[in-house]
Amino acid sequence: MAQKEIAGKMIDLDENGYFTDPDQWSKEVALAYAAEHGDTLTDKHLEVIEYIREKVKSGQTLTIRSIGKSGIVDIKGFYKLFPGAPLKKATKYAGVSKPASCV
Amino acid sequence: MSEKKYPLKKVLLICAKGTLEDVLATLVMANGAVMEGIETKVFFTFFGLDAITKKRMNKLHTETVGNPAMRMPGGLPFPTILGMLPGVEAGVSAMMKKQIEALDIPGVEEFLMMIDAGGGEIYACKLAMDMFKLTKDDLVDEVKGVLTVGEFYEMADGLQTQIIFT
Numbered sequence: 001m002a003q004k005e006i007a008g009k010m011i012d013l014d015e016n017g018y019f020t021d022p023d024q025w026s027k028e029v030a031l032a033y034a035a036e037h038g039d040t041l042t043d044k045h046l047e048v049i050e051y052i053r054e055k056v057k058s059g060q061t062l063t064i065r066s067i068g069k070s071g072i073v074d075i076k077g078f079y080k081l082f083p084g085a086p087l088k089k090a091t092k093y094a095g096v097s098k099p100a101s102c103v
Numbered sequence: 104m105s106e107k108k109y110p111l112k113k114v115l116l117i118c119a120k121g122t123l124e125d126v127l128a129t130l131v132m133a134n135g136a137v138m139e140g141i142e143t144k145v146f147f148t149f150f151g152l153d154a155i156t157k158k159r160m161n162k163l164h165t166e167t168v169g170n171p172a173m174r175m176p177g178g179l180p181f182p183t184i185l186g187m188l189p190g191v192e193a194g195v196s197a198m199m200k201k202q203i204e205a206l207d208i209p210g211v212e213e214f215l216m217m218i219d220a221g222g223g224e225i226y227a228c229k230l231a232m233d234m235f236k237l238t239k240d241d242l243v244d245e246v247k248g249v250l251t252v253g254e255f256y257e258m259a260d261g262l263q264t265q266i267i268f269t
Contacts, residue, residue, distance in 0.1 A: 079220060084141050
């Protein structure tokens, strides 16, 4: 585990760069953290991130399929928002742990 | 000194069987690769073509005959002779589909849409299509093309590429 300063706050990260404490997350931190990875978060990104945070907080398994059914974005749109590995990227910026899901 | 790693960049999957579990295994692997940002191509051949044939894709069944891993609910062995009775295969398959849905695993049609939406590519085998007298129109829209074996191998160019036969 390592600490890293993001947007002026000390954040605990695991070895893969995921937050270990979701409560350390804020919108400002997310924007700065994404920028570090070369991504600019729009309101749509943040809407998806909020959805992910809610879902994880309530203890539900996060899947690409559930995001596609969230009404915020369809699966194609989700891949467009977070190109490459969308679920990994989005959870990283959402300040939650790495998704443990195969779908 | 840490060892240099070469993460997977491209996978090509082959699905040659048409039972529900064989098809789902391929689709889970393919979708999983797409989710990881790995370039993914799925090739359906022989009975695997059922998974991308419009008329048949939503009617795939679980193998109840000659499947020694089959169990009754509760864990007792499932006698092969039971699997031969009319309706048993359909019943078992319906049960399997229910369990799969409960885990938020999509059905075949939706899975193909998800793979396509994520940029994965789906192909059909030319030889098997000729054999089963299928045309491109019989297949779902997500199918990007009908390939010969040679064309399929040509796609496996580049480093860090794997071909997986499920």
